[in-house]
Amino acid sequence: MNDSWHDLVDLPDPNDPNAVVKAFAANPAFRAAEWSELTCEDNPFRRPVRPDDLGWLDYGVPMRAENALKLSGLLGHRMLRNVYDLDQLLLPPQEDPAVTRDRDAYYSTRSRVLAQLARPVLERHLFTHLEQQRPEPGRPTLDALRARVLEQYDRRSAEPGAAFAAARAARGRREAGTFLLLQYGAFEPAAAAALATAALGEVTLAHPGLRTALLSHHQRWVQDADRYAALLAAAELRPAPAAYWQLSLNSSFARGNHLHHLALDRRRPAAFLGALLFHLLDTAATREPYAQTLQDTLGTRPGYFEELRTVTRQELGELVDTLLAPLCARYGPTVIEQAETGLADAARLAGQWDEDLAAQLTWADSIEQHQRTAERIQQHIDDQGLEIDLDTFVESWEVTSTTHVHDEHRLVVIESGQMHFWNNVTHKIELNAGDKLLIPLSRLHGSTVLSGECTYHQPIIPDAMFRQFS
Template sequence: MVFSHRSDFNQEDPNEIVREYAANSPFRSAEAHELINEDNPFRRPVRPHDLGFLDYGKRLAASEQRLLSSLLGNRMLRNVYDEDRLHLPAGRGTPSWTDGEEFYSAANRIRGARAAAVLERHLFSFLAEEREPLAPGGLAALREHVLAAFAERQSQPGKALDVTAKCTDRKQAATFLLLQLTATQPAMNLAVGRNLLGDYDLVHPNLRRLLLADYQRWADGAGQYRELLGTAELIAEPAAYWQFFLGSSMSRANHLDMVARNHERLGEFIGAWLHKKIDDAVTERRRAEVVAEAFGAEPVVPTGGELTADALGALFDELVAPLADRYGDAAVESCYAGFADARRLAASSDEDLSIQLDWADRLDEYQAKAEWLDEKIRTDRLEVDLETFVESSEETSTTHVHDDHRLVVVEVGQMHFWNNVGKKIPMDVGQKLLIPAERLHGSMVLSGTCTYHQPVISEELLAACP
């Protein structure tokens, strides 16, 4: 049982299950004043109205991990996982007090437990279905695989870090980079803390000590974490920047939480945790340097994060060997699965963040592309799918992605478009913007009413755009 994963799934309508969960008040769509929530850890907009046309009964493929159903699915799953963690409201009688009561209610927890089974299946089934097998050799092969992955990451800490350093507006890019850190680090370290509790010392005498040391480092480094965020004038409130979390960022944290919560997947948790240790070690210093360069500040580098190949090998021996000695190849395969899956999700997240950063830094180019595409559609009288929206003052679109490429063309009124904290792009009558598929964004109407159109752009038409 310890190293086998059941895929329990009942015969109820999975879409109705997630809709019932998302109907809880703290998950309602955002209002105009809620772009950032600095004092309400329970206010987590999901865009429940979109759940009417999304299908959570299917398993997403690897190529579909950045679609809208993945973003909203990861938002809901993050909420489920956080229901058994302590968050505190701002004070009695505040909106966060009311939302907190709903968030922690017995009814919400029951609905969340039902939704988790649907969401985990929808979001993460592709990992097992598409995972490359471990090379022959058992424990020794896995050890070699982990050390090779570490060496590769040391030489290539992350594409998103390089993109951030090269952006024209490095402050905006570094800010968004830190927003994703707030989406991953608190949740992933709390996932590590989950497995501190348990009676397993006779089977694995090293595990509690190693988990405690790792979590202690996170707790001791809280001041440095806040200082790093403060470089960009950000705060460490866990859900303050909820609307700017990429689905791929939440997916990394949700995966570690999933294998930590489901104790029959202990081997996968250990493998995923090993990957987290590697990822932290190779990115922390470079991230601090990139952020410091963007803001002209001194780097804030967490202490105790150094990791050598020898130290990683010793950690592997302490973590994995006791399980392999007791449970054999099943434990090795389980640890490999967790490590390989975490590695894949981290790489996908890095790529997604890189694309988002590059797009946000070149919006002027995407405005020019939008002008060309709109002219092409009108001049050649091309038939394209089109959605038109008529919205009233301060009507707000909770951040989201589209599964296809779209133009935004304002016909009447004014609106604000955003894709980052502190950066609102005004759009007036006649202005246009190309929003590629899977790019996170939101908007708010500024005028009494605003009419805007969203022509859908095919891959062929986009490829023809200069």
């Protein structure tokens, strides 16, 4: 390997968190996307991050809870998923020079060193806010924890979430079902990988049955591989790692990354077990909503969810004892306290995912309405002579904007030229001179210039004005 990116010269100052993150994101495999890279089904190492945006984002401080769905969260979770996946063997369907270059850069010694420096920076930035949102701890007993787990199961079963309802209510049902599957594929394989990671190690002296219990649940995922591939095929998708990277929501990355984060935190193994209990109860509670929603949107009853082996309510209660009783006997109530934090944080991230996905589906299904709203907002600005902050871009043919979110509401106003705008794999939206579109904050999207040159503006819409017209 003679690529300069494979050596260890010019490493960043490890005490400068932003320098560390920028250096890791400079990996050529993470470069901004090109026009042909909306999906990368044949290259598991190609993972666009938008590294240029890191110049104005601060990863040296914890992210506040209200900013979790903003740009630093999206780019942070993209980079953190890359950190975790470095320890997995990723095999492309075939070799070609581009794949080989990205593979060598991705797995390089420099990449691995920078990943270890970046990991604690990213984890602190992305997950610290969860500490401030946990419920008051109860009595640290197995019985109390079991009651919380079953309460979460009952709640999830009764109220599976707004995202399923939003997908079923969409006019573009196939588009909505496809996007729902994209998000499932962004966190479910990652959860399985985290489970396998947690099962590694020597734990038999403290908990003889733990490794067997963890591996048995991972084995279910392995055995379901063919049905999972068939599930994706119903939406013309493939089970290729990072194939739909650009269309994975921030909140979808977060769910998988949280499990990885806890699986690798060897100081608090019970926190992972608490998060795993939530993942298992969530899988059981949402199996039928997934099946029904995908039948309604894709027109076929998915065999994957029909045959998915999940825990029953009784088995879930018994699993609390199987996973945690031996650890409690050895280490005391600290084990329960750790498990409760893992359970509460995983539940919080799942709720955020549901809200985020429902909002994304609703916005994507109403683009024409948001175009009309954009016209009304722009007319209001013009009529009132309002001074609005805006960014202006002049881009040439095939210049592509890697998918991203904005930290505020924005309009896209095309002055001249033409672009394609996208928020799904199913279709692209054509915007021409004079067209306008409203993009609410935290809505995932990207674009590609189609004309020789395209000039467009992005007025930043104050929240009060957004609420007035929306």
